[in-house]
Amino acid sequence: MIDVDIPDHPEEMTPSWLNSILHATESISTGKVVGCKTIPIGEGFGFVGRTFRIAITYDSPNAEAPQTLVAKLHSKHP
Numbered sequence: 001m002i003d004v005d006i007p008d009h010p011e012e013m014t015p016s017w018l019n020s021i022l023h024a025t026e027s028i029s030t031g032k033v034v035g036c037k038t039i040p041i042g043e044g045f046g047f048v049g050r051t052f053r054i055a056i057t058y059d060s061p062n063a064e065a066p067q068t069l070v071a072k073l074h075s076k077h078p
Contacts (some may be wrong), residue, residue: 006073010052012036013071018056027066032059038071049075 002024007013012024013034022028035057054069 008073010040010071010073012054013038013052013054018054018069022065028058028064031062031065033057034059041070049073052056 004021004024007017013036015036018033018036033056037055038052039055040045041052041053050073052071054071054072056065056067056069058065
């Protein structure tokens with residue numbers, strides 16, 4: 001199991017953070033994340049937490065690298 005810091009806010013899901021996660025989990029072995037965009041999904045549909053699609057941009061094409069991920073974060077309301 002890999003010990004990672006999970007962001008509290010989607011703004012903290014940066015290219016640097018994604019690089020460390022994707023390399024640590026061996027989801028990518030070469031290349032580098034150069035950009036990412038978090039897009040809210042499922043808002044207003046009864047989810048307690050917040051869910052986001054993360055669209056990922058790499059420095060070079062890699063057919064085996066994930067192009068998107070889904071993240072679930074805690075609710076903004078305690």
